[in-house]
Amino acid sequence: MVTRFAIVTLIFFFLSTIFVIQPLSFHVSLPLIGKRKVTIGLVTAPIMAIAILWASQCLGTTQIRNGIIGTDNIKPYNILILFISLAYMAITLDVTGILQAAAFWVSNKGGSSGCKLYFYLYVLLTLISIFVGNNSLILSVTVFLIHHTAATGLPPDAWLISGFAAANTASMVLIVGNPTNIIICEGLRINHTAFTAHTVLPFVACSVACYLVLMLQYQDEKHIPRKLNNSRQLDPREALRDPVSGVCGSICLIVVIVLSFVLQADVWKIVLPSAGGKFIFDICWDHFRYSTGMIPRFDESQPDGVAFADDPIGMAFRCAMPEEMRPTGALQSTPTLQRDENASGNEPERHESSTFPYLNNTLQRAPHPATPSGATTPGSILQPQHRLSLKYKELAAHFPTFFSTLPRLPFALVPFTFSQFILIEALEHQGWIDIFSQWLVIASNKEIVPVVWLVGVFGVILCNLSGTNIGAAILLTRIIRASDFPKSTARAAAVSLAVASNIGAVSFVFSASSVGLFWAAMLKDNEIRITQWKFATWNMLPLAAMTGAGLGVHATRYTPNVDPTV
Structure with missing residues (x-):
């Protein structure tokens, strides 16, 4: 029986999702603090929903505790430990520049052929995403794609969506590729080796289908020209900042992946010690480099550290551009700063070319003129806040990898993920999980092929409606468990959900995945404005093709002439 408490719980669950999709910002005036901007979005909306449901007695302390500690085999804190540890290892690998160096090398192989380069980059990003996951790849390679399209004068649409789609498709192969994979395997007790064995063929089908549709969608000369305008080779060494740490990080990731297959233990017990070991290495190696002068020392007379931060990716592209295409000051390491003598105040005026705004904007902005260390004006070192700022910058110069x-690191996902677990516990407490599982059993009649398609299609849809693909994975995992399917049917549903939760990121709203929100923010920072509608139209055909191809290949495994145990 559906009670009023159950209806209120379901309403607030979807209300929190609406604010994740479209955050609401407003200003409030608070006593002593003043006017502050408040945003109801990814982190705050689910927490507010939980508070309201608790106050209205729709959930209790038991549900909150279960959402944090976990029930049965699903332990949220284990999943988050694993995810943050993996993110640290992948991001420190990216900091070394090894991923960008690989992109430089592939770009040279593509030469001046637009179609060849598009294919090579798609394959490279797919292969990298298998091992480092979608999050770190998108955060690193998106910058490369922004520079690449700016340097060649291309509209960025085709190249950016290619990188986004490739990263989110390949992350379904290994359990460590996406936090949704971890949720599915932990919640449905799927063996790690069996997970990869069952997802690899749907991945290949999704990847091929996505590439073919993208080539069809962007076949005109404007997006993928036959001949590019760049005339020089890119030097991968210019992007590779720390080869030693890059090799160490690569070995650590390989060891984690191998051990996760061999030991068949809880993955977090493998990843956390590896991340701890990598952290110790980073601290020791950075200290050695700092002590021996391999990296610049911090200069207290320049509180912002080095006067102008280096941008190797942008500089490599600027140097590779033909003479006639270079923006003003292209060979300089920083935009030119000039002071307007007639302007009031003490702000420097920036003069830079607008021909290639993406190249200019991805260069790190120069610091404002610093007050000498001996001065006693506001902002001097006599103020505690200023002393803390100096100490932080000194540590950042000493240990650049960690800082x-x-x-x-995706710390924002910690409260969000716990909130999603708690909200799903509330739905289960009010009987919704049992109701949804009954609908699934009736619609599929517990037959494998209908289950594959129902879970897959609804998984893609729920990525847009359940507070990112993490919420969709948690919700559908609980529904599959409650459906009491036979073991083979439950495993088929789990793989179908893995396919859906990964390709579901290439969807209609940015919030279909947390990495989609980060990706949109990166583009905005580089003055590439992507509307929600444009994002949806970009992804419509690739998503439809991947859904049909991936689920279709997965479903053929369970046809009468195929042994489902293979």
Whole structure:
């Protein structure tokens, strides 16, 4: 029986999702603090929904506890430990520049042929995503694609969506590729080796279908020209900042992947010690480089550290551009700063070419003129806040790997993921999970092929409606468990959900995945404005093709003439 508490719980579950899709920002005036901007979005919306449901007695402390500690075989804190540890290892690998160097090398192989380069980059990004996951790949290679399209004068649409789709498709292969894979395997007790064995063929089908549709969608000369305008080769060494750490990080990831197959233990027990070992290596190696002068020392007279931060990717593209295409100051390591003598105040005026805004904007902005260390004006070192700022910058100069990685770690997903688990516990407490599982059993009659298609299609849809693909994976995992399917049917449903939760990121709203939100923010920072509608139209055909191809290949495994145990 559906009670009023159950209806209220379901309403607030979807209301929290609406604010994740479209955050609401407004200003409030608070006593002593003043006017502050408040945003109801990815982190705050689910927490507010939980608070309201708790106050209205739609959920209790038991559901909150279960959402944090976990029930049965699903342990949210284990999943988050695993995810943050993997993210640290992947991001520190990216900080070394090894991923960008690989992109440089592939770009040279493509030469001046647009179609060849498009194919090579798609294959490269697919292969990298299998091992480092979608999150780190998108955060690193998106910058490369922005520079590449700016340097060649191309509209970025085809290249950006190719990288986004490739990364999110390939992440379904290994359990460590996406947090949704971890949720599915832990919740439905899927063996790690069996997971990869069952997802590899749907992945190949999705990847091929996506590439073919993208080539069809962007076949005109404007997006993927037969001949590109770049005339020089890119030097991968210009992007490779720390080869030693790059080799160490690669070995650590390979060891984690191999051990996760061999030991068949809880993956977090393998990944956490590996991440801890990588952290110790990073600290020791950075200290050695700092002590021996391999990296610049911090200069207190310049509180912002090095006066102008280096941007090797942007500089490599600028140097590779034909003379007639280079923006003003292309061979300089930073935009030219000039002071407007007639302007009031003490702000420097920036003069830079607008011909290639993406190249200019991805260069790190120069710091404002610093007050000398001996001065006692506001902002001097006598103020505690200023002393803390100096100490932070000194540590960042001493340990650049850790302090470059720290701001990029997806800590925002920690409260969000716990909130999603708690909200799903609330739905189960109010009987919705049992109702949804009954619908699934009736619609599929517990037959494998209908289950594959129902879970897959609804998985893709729910990525847009359940607070990212993480929410969709948690919800459908609980529904599949409650459906009490036979073991082979449950495994087929799990693989179908894995396909859906990964390709579901290439969907209609940015919030279909957390990485989609980060990706959209990166593009906005580089003055590439992507509307929600444009994002949906980009992904419509690739998503339809991947859904049909991936689920179709997976379903053929369970036809009468195929042994489902293979």
